[in-house]
Amino acid sequence: MSFAPAYPLLHRALKPLFPSCLWSGNDADRTIALTFDDGPHPRYTPQLLEQLERYSVTASFFWLGACVHRSPAIARAVHTQGHWLGLHGYDHQSFPLLSESALRQTLIDTQVEITRACQLPPTAVRDVRPPNGLFTPHTLALLQQWEYRPVMWSVVPEDWVRPGATTVVQRILQQVKNGSIIVLHDGYHGGADVAETAAQLIPLLLAQNYRFVSINQLWQGRS
Incomplete structure (x- = not known):
């Protein structure tokens, strides 16, 4: 059973309740953010990077510290290519x-792995996306207290259950609009299809005159 149709409803319900999170960008601006969770992966992430480079697209990656520890060179390649990094x-x-x-x-340990692999200052990575999108008001209060920025999503095509790249692309095209934050996965769950998904999706979105921006640019636009 697919839960993909429920995510737009969740987004509309939760966004006004938790305004400290970044749920989307400016709906008057034809920009979108392409984001990837659960990496870096030793095979899937380099395949994805080839597609992002092919179309000169900037994306944002929310990484697991354990995966960065296993693949520091790939993490460094993502950073060198100019993509935004989060926890x-x-x-x-x-x-x-x-x-x-x-x-x-868990946040500090992940921060250490990323900043070490990418040779960044210790506090350079401050954006956080909770695993599975699960949080509580107390979680958000702690993140704010520790000066992290919580990042959520507005388009969730449920790619981790591997319905196929074509289905994932169709789901995104049905939901995408100005300011959308699209969440995909380049880790062990869903990552096998991520390069093909990007190869199909990006030219279709470019043809609709969307401009890809980083999560940091969406934060800047909000402020």
């Missing part, structure tokens, strides 16, 4: 299930 926890544990100290540690 997704060290090993994909649900944030609401963690103690306050464990939550802070």
Whole structure:
């Protein structure tokens, strides 16, 4: 059973309740953010990078610390290509299930792995996307207290269950609009199709005159 049709409803319900999160960009601006969770992966991420480079598209990656630890050279390649980097926890544990100290540690550990691999300053990576999109008001309060920026989504095509690249692209095209934040996956779940999805999707969105921007640019546009 697919839950893909439910995500637009969740987005509309949750966005006004939790305005401190970045759910989308400016709906008057024909920009969108293409984001990827759960990487970097030793095979899928380089395949994806080829497609992003082919179309000169800037994307944003929300990484697992454990994956960065296993593939630091790939993480560095993503950064060198100019993509924006964010945190997704060290090993994909649900944030609401963690103690306050464990939550802070999973963010710090992931931050350390990314900044070490990409030779960045310790506080350069501050954007956080909770695994599975799960959070509580207390989670958000802690992120704000620790000066992280919570990032969510507006288009979720459920690519991690691998319905096929064509289906994923169709779902995105049905939902995308100005300011959309599209979430895909380049990790072990869904990553096998991500390069083909990008190869199909990007030219179709470019033909509709969308401009791809980073999550940081969406934050700047909001402020």
